Amino acid sequence: MPSLLIRNVRPLGASPVDLLVRDGRIAETGAALSAPSDAAVEEGAGALLLPGLVEGHTHLDKTLWGMDWYRNEVGASLVDKIENERAFRHASGHDAAAQSLVLAKAFLALGTTRLRTHVDVDTQAGLRHLEGTLRTRQALRDVQQIQVVAFPQSGLLGRPGTAELLDQALAQGADLLGGLDPCAIDVDPVRSLDVLFGIADRHQRPLDIHLHEPGAMGAFSLDLILQRTEALGMQGKVAISHGFCLGDVGERERDALLARMARLGVVLITSAPPSRSVPPLMACRKAGVTVLGGNDGIRDTWSPYGNPDMLERAMLIGMRYNLRRDDEIDVALDTVTHAGARGCGFEAYGLEAGCRADLVLVDAQTPAQAVVSRPVRKLVVAGGRVVARNGVLQADVASL
Amino acid sequence: MPSLLIRNVRPLGASPVDLLVRDGRIAETGAALSAPSDAAVEEGAGALLLPGLVEGHTHLDKTLWGMDWYRNEVGASLVDKIENERAFRHASGHDAAAQSLVLAKAFLALGTTRLRTHVDVDTQAGLRHLEGTLRTRQALRDVQQIQVVAFPQSGLLGRPGTAELLDQALAQGADLLGGLDPCAIDVDPVRSLDVLFGIADRHQRPLDIHLHEPGAMGAFSLDLILQRTEALGMQGKVAISHGFCLGDVGERERDALLARMARLGVVLITSAPPSRSVPPLMACRKAGVTVLGGNDGIRDTWSPYGNPDMLERAMLIGMRYNLRRDDEIDVALDTVTHAGARGCGFEAYGLEAGCRADLVLVDAQTPAQAVVSRPVRKLVVAGGRVVARNGVLQADVASL
Numbered sequence: 001m002p003s004l005l006i007r008n009v010r011p012l013g014a015s016p017v018d019l020l021v022r023d024g025r026i027a028e029t030g031a032a033l034s035a036p037s038d039a040a041v042e043e044g045a046g047a048l049l050l051p052g053l054v055e056g057h058t059h060l061d062k063t064l065w066g067m068d069w070y071r072n073e074v075g076a077s078l079v080d081k082i083e084n085e086r087a088f089r090h091a092s093g094h095d096a097a098a099q100s101l102v103l104a105k106a107f108l109a110l111g112t113t114r115l116r117t118h119v120d121v122d123t124q125a126g127l128r129h130l131e132g133t134l135r136t137r138q139a140l141r142d143v144q145q146i147q148v149v150a151f152p153q154s155g156l157l158g159r160p161g162t163a164e165l166l167d168q169a170l171a172q173g174a175d176l177l178g179g180l181d182p183c184a185i186d187v188d189p190v191r192s193l194d195v196l197f198g199i200a201d202r203h204q205r206p207l208d209i210h211l212h213e214p215g216a217m218g219a220f221s222l223d224l225i226l227q228r229t230e231a232l233g234m235q236g237k238v239a240i241s242h243g244f245c246l247g248d249v250g251e252r253e254r255d256a257l258l259a260r261m262a263r264l265g266v267v268l269i270t271s272a273p274p275s276r277s278v279p280p281l282m283a284c285r286k287a288g289v290t291v292l293g294g295n296d297g298i299r300d301t302w303s304p305y306g307n308p309d310m311l312e313r314a315m316l317i318g319m320r321y322n323l324r325r326d327d328e329i330d331v332a333l334d335t336v337t338h339a340g341a342r343g344c345g346f347e348a349y350g351l352e353a354g355c356r357a358d359l360v361l362v363d364a365q366t367p368a369q370a371v372v373s374r375p376v377r378k379l380v381v382a383g384g385r386v387v388a389r390n391g392v393l394q395a396d397v398a399s400l
Numbered sequence: 401m402p403s404l405l406i407r408n409v410r411p412l413g414a415s416p417v418d419l420l421v422r423d424g425r426i427a428e429t430g431a432a433l434s435a436p437s438d439a440a441v442e443e444g445a446g447a448l449l450l451p452g453l454v455e456g457h458t459h460l461d462k463t464l465w466g467m468d469w470y471r472n473e474v475g476a477s478l479v480d481k482i483e484n485e486r487a488f489r490h491a492s493g494h495d496a497a498a499q500s501l502v503l504a505k506a507f508l509a510l511g512t513t514r515l516r517t518h519v520d521v522d523t524q525a526g527l528r529h530l531e532g533t534l535r536t537r538q539a540l541r542d543v544q545q546i547q548v549v550a551f552p553q554s555g556l557l558g559r560p561g562t563a564e565l566l567d568q569a570l571a572q573g574a575d576l577l578g579g580l581d582p583c584a585i586d587v588d589p590v591r592s593l594d595v596l597f598g599i600a601d602r603h604q605r606p607l608d609i610h611l612h613e614p615g616a617m618g619a620f621s622l623d624l625i626l627q628r629t630e631a632l633g634m635q636g637k638v639a640i641s642h643g644f645c646l647g648d649v650g651e652r653e654r655d656a657l658l659a660r661m662a663r664l665g666v667v668l669i670t671s672a673p674p675s676r677s678v679p680p681l682m683a684c685r686k687a688g689v690t691v692l693g694g695n696d697g698i699r700d701t702w703s704p705y706g707n708p709d710m711l712e713r714a715m716l717i718g719m720r721y722n723l724r725r726d727d728e729i730d731v732a733l734d735t736v737t738h739a740g741a742r743g744c745g746f747e748a749y750g751l752e753a754g755c756r757a758d759l760v761l762v763d764a765q766t767p768a769q770a771v772v773s774r775p776v777r778k779l780v781v782a783g784g785r786v787v788a789r790n791g792v793l794q795a796d797v798a799s800l
Contacts, residue, residue, distance in 0.1 A: 069765040072725045274674030275722035303724045304772045305715070315705070316719075322675035324703045325472045365469040372704045 001384055003027075005035045006359070009044035011351045013366045016046060021357040024384035028353055042386070044361055047378055048370055050333075051351050052113030052358025053310035054340030057208075057241050057269045057294025060100035060117040060136065060146075061129040065299050065308075067099075072304060078184070078212070082154055085301040086124055097132030103298060104136050105398065107308040108144050109388045111360035111377045114346045115144065116208070116294070118151035118178050118241075121169050123159040130169050139400050143382040145346060149208050151178030156196060157186040163195050170203040179209035182224065183217050189224055197228045206237040206345070208269070211245065214277065218245025222257055229264050236265035239343065241294075243268050246284075247277030254280070255287065262288035267343040270335075271296040271306075271313070272320035281321045281331070292343040293317050293335035310336040311362075311374040318371060329368035357384040401784055403427075405435045406759070409444035411751045413766045416446060421757040424784035428753055442786070444761055447778055448770055450733075451751050452513030452758025453710035454740030457608075457641050457669045457694025460500035460517040460536065460546075461529040465699050465708075467499075472704060478584070478612070482554055485701045486524055497532030503698060504536050505798065507708040508544050509788045511760035511777045514746045515544065516608070516694070518551035518578050518641075521569050523559040530569050539800045543782040545746060549608050551578030556595060557586045563595050570603040579609035582624065583617050589624055597628045606637040606745070608669070611645065614677065618645025622657055629664045636665035639743065641694075643668050646684075647677030654680070655687065662688035667743040670735075671696040671706075671713070672720035681721045681731070692743040693717050693735035710736040711762075711774040718771060729768035757784040 004021040011017065011029065018033040019026060035041050062085065064070050074084040088094070100117070107115060119133045130150060137146040150169035152162050156179065170177060177200045179193070186192035200207045213221050222245060229238045240261075246254055246268070261268070267290040268279050284291045293313050298306035306313075311333075317323075318332035334340075341349035348356040359381040364370035380388040387397045404421040411417065411429065418433040419426060435441050462485065464470050474484040488494065500517070507515060519533045530550060537546040550569035552562050556579070570577060577600045579593075586592035600607045613621055622645060629638045640661075646654055646668070661668070667690040668679050684691045693713050698706035706713075711733075717723075718732035734740075741749035748756040759781040764770035780788040787797045 069769045071766070072768075073727075074725065272674075273722075274672075274716075274720045299772070304729070304768065305719055305724075307773075316674075319705055319716075320674045322673075324705075325474065327473075329704070366471070368472075368704065369469045372699070 003036045003039035004042065004357070004381065004384060004386070005033060005039045006042045006044050006361075009047050009049040009361060011049045013048055019049070019359070021381070021384045024357055025348070026351065026353050026355050026357050029351070042379060047361040048364045048367065049351065050111070050360040050362065050367070050370065051337050051349060051355070052360060052382060053111045053336050054292070054344065054346065055107060055112050055115035055294055055310055055336070056292035056340045056344055057271065057296055058115060058117050059119075059297045059300065060103050061096035061119045061133050062300040062302070063099050063103045063298050064301070065099065065103045065106060070301060070304070072301065074301065081302050086122065086154065088301050090124065095132065096129040097135045100133045100136040101139060103308060104140055104144060104146065105393060105400075108140070108380065108382065108397070109377070109391055109393045110309045111380045112308065112310050113144055113358035113382045114341060114344065114349070116147040116149060116344050118149040118208070118210075119174070120153040121150050121162070121165050122152065122154040123161045123165065127165060127169055127172065130172065130174060134173050143385060143387050143397060143400070147175045147344060148173070149176040149178040150174035151210070152180055155180060155185045156192050157188055163199060166199055167202075170199065170205055176206045176208050177203070179207060181211060181213050182221050184213045189221055193224050193228055197232055197234070200234070201232050206239070207234070208239040208241055210241045211243050214244055215248040218243070219249050219253060219257060226257070226260050226264060226266065229266060238264070238266045239269055240266060241269040243270070243279045244277045246279035254283070258284055258287035258289050267292060269294055269343065270317070272317040274320055278320060281317070285331070290339050290343040291335055292340045293332075309374060311371055314371045315374065326366060326368040329371050333367050333371050358382050403436045403439035404442065404757070404781065404784060404786070405433060405439045406442045406444050409447050409449035409761060411449045413448060419449070419759070421781070421784045424757055425748070426751065426753050426755050426757050429751070442779060447761040448764045448767065449751065450511070450760040450762065450767070450770065451737050451749060451755070452760060452782060453511045453736050454692070454744065454746065455507060455512050455515035455694055455710055455736070456692035456740045456744055457671065457696055458515060458517050459519075459697045459700065460503050461496035461519045461533050462700040462702070463499050463503045463698050464701070465499065465503045465506060470701060470704070472701065474701065481702050486522065486554065488701050490524065495532065496529040497535045500533045500536040501539060503708060504540055504544060504546065505793060505800075508540070508780065508782065508797070509777070509791055509793045510709045511780045512708065512710050513544055513758035513782045514741060514744065514749070516547040516549060516744050518549040518608070518610070519574070520553040521550050521562070521565050522552065522554040523561045523565065527565060527569055527572065530572065530574060534573050543785060543787050543797060543800070547575045547744060548573070549576040549578040550574035551610070552580055555580060555585045556592050557588055563599060566599055567602075570599070570605055576606045576608050577603070579607060581611060581613050582621050584613045589621055593624050593628055597632055597634070600634070601632050606639070607634070608639040608641055610641045611643050614644050615648040618643070619649050619653060619657060626657070626660050626664060626666065629666060638664070638666045639669055640666060641669040643670070643679045644677045646679035654683070658684055658687035658689050667692060669694055669743065670717070672717040674716075674720055678720060681717070685731070690739050690743040691735055692740045693732075709774060711771055714771045715774065726766060726768040729771050733767050733771050758782050
């Protein structure tokens, strides 16, 4: 791979530097670097330089992105949505391989170089969505790091055979095991979590558990999860997605839970929905809990909202937590950059020498302005390779 | 003004029609209309047709839109923000005339043909912001209807002379009188509201009152406002902006307040902030209270968020109220279209024959898709005149 010299960029708004990429990594940053003879040169023209954006929680396999508009007429309950989706996919022949590829590429064009996606595993679809999403992971492996979570969207206990499918999913290459509401969906929290942690332990894989349960019920489930994290030595290997309950319970109970999460290295992943309670971002960070941002589903049968622009997600997170000062908006951006990478365990992340060269150039004076105005991505570099200009993928990437 | 024939557009997603504009009004819609000899013809190509968008609550005079990024380092309280802004404007020479014009034009380019703006009137700036904003209203009068609210941002009672300034503001051409938190800011709710309603009554102008006060305090102020609305015969002439308290109080108290509001024709205007309690949209509508959407401030010293795209505001309103079904998202759009116009009292609004020809064409299959995807405005027509194409103002409008 040829070297790449990017001139005159401002890392996270700092003073202008040149940045040299060699073998897919950042080799050096500094003033007026000289270009190696084999280097391609890109003129940054004073653009703001961000590290590649990180999507911490989405569902590539569900999306209808790029398809005809889906008229949503589904009922209000969680079970309505789960059943509607399963029926729609069965009837429509929705193709998880094709759709996950379309959306992953759209993420890449907008600067997201690492993402974690939950993939439905259930007794109706079997491992079809997993196989489709693994094909996307493979197709994009040089330009986008995708973590695949085998996710029991229809519950773990309710449909016999699901646990075995999850077991197979991990054997076939899923990176993590997913979970879902052990009280509200599985209605047997101890058995649900024992089965779930059992599978994770057997495969020595991390867990990422959807916990929508509100208030005391959610806090109860969270306590059970933290107990098992400790007992099985899974410190640093468990993520809670959503965790709405942490926005419901009293401050004393919440802080006790956050202290345990911090001690066990359990991270929180939020889409910061404006219509629900959310974990208190600043209190989580103060307690030492890493908080990541994500879209959740994007234009699917659940919801038409969400899109592959992680700067927009950072903006929505900023608005949800009423982050108005520049230093506060930097925190919103952190949830989809450094904290996102740290929480997912993506390695060699950042703008320092030695990091993987995942880079995004935008016209903005400061990171806060980039979040609020979501400017065109002038240049996206992934693994040292120019993959998109002005929001459009390069032809060789678009054809992957 | 020449006639205009727009071919092949789908009004709010209905079947394709042609639409004939004559003398600035919609003359006729129907299949395969023939073009009058003087008519310009625009090919809609099956685009979705929306009526001109309506901004129900913004602050054109405060905005830093298009200026260098403002680094926000202000404190958290309302008074911090008010004083910071007054000091910034005094020190920076921020020009309300120039800035209101920049932002109003940006609104127009994105399809907003009617808007209501609150303009600061205080003893430091006097009527300077008002005069600047009235110049913008005048400059754009043929293409954008702007309602100007004379707004005591620094309080009505605290700085002697403010009431007299508001009086002058109405005499000089402000369309409405504004108010602000009679308990929390003026700390003398009865006297504050008596003075305010007195001015409105003397000038026979409508009122639009910022009510940020939460919970019981806000409900108390709202009750005082409703009493005076009735006593002074101001039915149909009072708007409550924000009204956070309606999201705080119990259902019984809330419904009693909503029933009184509906009876008195008092409307609600919301930006649907995700970090605060908000009036319950569906309950308000069910009670017969008109709810309008607005940005509130846009990129100013208060907050960097907000922008002149009212489809984005509709999306944020949809997300805030968890509106996912297509028929629900139509309600979000209504807050920035028909309900917006009705609540502000903008006349001749809509897509029927006889309405002012304020039209927006976008590529979307349905109104819900337009809200969620916020597509490029292919064509914006205001008062029968093409004012923007693909998000860019026509030269003759840009130079106004």
